[in-house]
């Protein structure tokens with residue numbers, strides 16, 4: 001795992017301007033990240049349980065720079081709130097639809113983290129008690145009904161091609177009929193989130209971005225069918241303002257936070273050296 005991610009980091013560093021200092025590494029993780037120390041408690045779709053990717057990656061790279069980790073949907077919310085469609089909006093939820101489904105919640109202008117940092121695991125809300133088994137050990141979770149595998153199954157995309165599902169969805173000019181049902185189910189699930197948090201904007205990221213383009217009416221109908229009238233009044237369902245890159249931009253933003261908080265300490269010569277070593 002460390003070697004693969006380290007190779008990706010090296011590729012990014014090589015693409016940076018010559019002499020640019022490496023201020024830190026920001027990582028998005030599709031799973032539960034402990035806020036206190038960045039330990040990944042569970043990333044089921046990667047098979048990680050209590051893994052500390054930060055130290056593994058630094059060892060693989062042979063450098064010592066700050067590594068920040070956070071949940072993917074939380075980073076999407078951070079980026080969209082700071083620079084995307086949510087600028088100036090204090091109550092926003094970024095719902096990430098990938099292999100798993102999760103939500104990053106900004107409430108009253110603050111990121112909602114929960115006591116350990118695990119808030120927003122909406123993919124494991126019970127959606128259908130008689131539904132399919134979920135990898136989390138439960139049954140009928142929201143993500144078993146609308147996650148990547150459910151979408152792939154609905155449109156006849158082979159299991160081994162789920163990794164390219166985004167390209168498949170982007171290739172449709174009109175939606176395959178089965179996506180109407182998935183869109184409606186997505187809307188129904190979103191209604192639970194809207195009823196709980198009363199956001200002004202729900203940003204649909206990951207594969208849900210393509211679903212929103214293809215079946216916006218079905219998603220809206222699902223939301224309208226199940227959401228209480230009052231929180232529905234001001235609700236907007238939106239595409240990410242930052243396109244497909246919200247989560248990665250959020251990771252970059254998080255990695256820069258220590259530097260912006262203390263620029264002198266953050267730009268030590270050793271960081272520039274680390275950058276040149278990796279690029280070499």
Ligand SMILES: [Zn+2]
Nearest residue numbers: 124134136141
């Ligand atoms: Zn589950």
